[in-house]
């Protein structure tokens with residue numbers, strides 16, 4: 001919340017943000033809250049509206065509904081310029097001019113944003129591209145293009161970095177490198193918003209997660225809050241799993257899982273009810289336990305299995 | 309202005325330079341070849357040579373060349389995430405548009421320089437004409453470059469909006485045809501407010517062709533210059549306003 005006259009705790013907030021293309025709402029009713037200094041993992045399956053949302057945050061695309069505040073100030077076409085001076089971004093595919101070398105591309109950004117040599121050198125070193133600057137960008141690997149894109153976004157020393165799927169097309173080592181880089185930037189006080197359709201990629205770096213599905217926010221909060229939100233399956237070990245499953249399937253979603261029966265969405269009371277019913281029907285029960293659930297399962301649940 | 313200086317960096321290793329050199333050379337060579345084939349006589353010396361080169365050049369090739377240059381300078385922006393990066397910085401839409409038009413202005417000036425040098429070289433070496441090209445044609449050359457600006461601004465706007473390379477060039481061809489029609493029907497006032505017509509008109513200064521009187525008059529030059537500068541300002545402002553409202557895809 002915004003304190004009276006105090007500093008704003010959020011880097012980005014949106015209220016009822018939405019975008020309609022040709023009568024179809026691709027983003028709807030979005031209330032984003034990106035705290036200052038965090039790594040915000042923006043997750044969602046393909047086509048869920050991540051890029052569209054990020055483009056609205058940068059005022060590249062004009063929202064159909066709602067409003068955006070960045071650093072407490074409204075972000076619109078008329079105000080975008082002063083705010084964009086504090087934001088570095090990389091949206092969809094990496095920028096850069098293929099007919100120019102990495103160095104020439106960096107010089108271009110330097111001229112455009114009136115940066116000094118130090119800022120450029122530091123950005124290039126941060127992404128460890130200094131040995132590849134004299135090659136034309138069209139001859140770069142995808143990973144090198146991504147890193148150059150990040151260097152171009154970093155050179156202006158932004159307070160907010162918006163990166164759309166920066167790990168797209170990278171090998172595991174490259175992904176790990178980006179992960180470490182984001183962590184390092186956040187430690188340096190930069191707020192990072194990073195999107196991905198792979199939870200695994202940003203799970204360990206992100207301190208706050210926002211999960212998008214079909215243009216709507218399905219979840220927003222910390223990793224622990226996300227885990228706490230869902231109820232793991234109940235597993236009942238029994239010598240007669242088939243007979244037990246036939247019985248419980250009348251009231252709860254049931255699946256036979258080896259020597260056990262798996263029941264979804266069961267709370268404590270429901271569990272007790274099922275157990276006493278099975279006992280009454282003369283089915284032996286060797287054990288009842290909750291399944292260990294990964295963040296990935298929760299994400300799959302939320303996005304209806306389209307996630308990963 | 310950083311955005312203009314940055315634009316010039318993008319010209320390195322660009323195909324634009326090939327257009328800048330080849331198009332006017334082609335016009336010079338065609339004009340000279342026509343003269344040689346038809347007996348090699350230049351009745352009125354430099355004036356005839358200029359006329360043979362520049363009239364046809366001004367009717368179609370010049371507008372198409374400027375359109376191709378506009379497509380080339382925008383083409384790089386339609387690749388990868390360049391549009392997003394371009395508009396995701398604190399550079400204003402007006403500066404983005406001015407940057408492109410400034411680059412096109414320099415390319416147009418270079419193109420006209422190649423044309424003038426080509427005419428002088430051919431005049432001296434092939435036809436052994438006395439002296440050099442008369443002074444008024446240097447003035448006319450400056451006016452031609454200025455008259456390229458509205459076409460450059462308009463084509464730049466089209467190439468900004470269209471990813472296609474050929475479509476804006478086709479528009480220029482249609483525009484040039486329209487301009488010729490206006491000039492042939494002697495609708496000078498109308499021709500001068502249509503960028504393609506204005507460009508044709510500028511290349512005819514001092515030639516006595518179409519609506520021209522045959523001498524370079526202050527009135528004719530002033531009309532073209534004023535029209536060129538005002539049209540450019542209007543088109544640039546309009547393009548910037550469109551860009552400001554545009555959703556980047």
Ligand SMILES: Nc1ncnc2c1ncn2[C@@H]1O[C@H](COP(=O)(O)OP(=O)(O)OP(=O)(O)O)[C@@H](O)[C@H]1O
Pocket residue numbers: 021022026044045046047048049050051052053197557
């Ligand atoms: N300019 C546009 N015109 C029409 N529809 C669009 C436009 N841009 C995006 N869309 C649609 O909006 C939806 C969301 O697209 P968006 O690119 O934001 O998704 P995303 O989450 O970034 O997907 P991905 O993971 O594939 O990058 C898609 O169905 C897409 O087809």
Ligand SMILES: [Mg+2]
Pocket residue numbers: 050051052092164
């Ligand atoms: Mg996307």
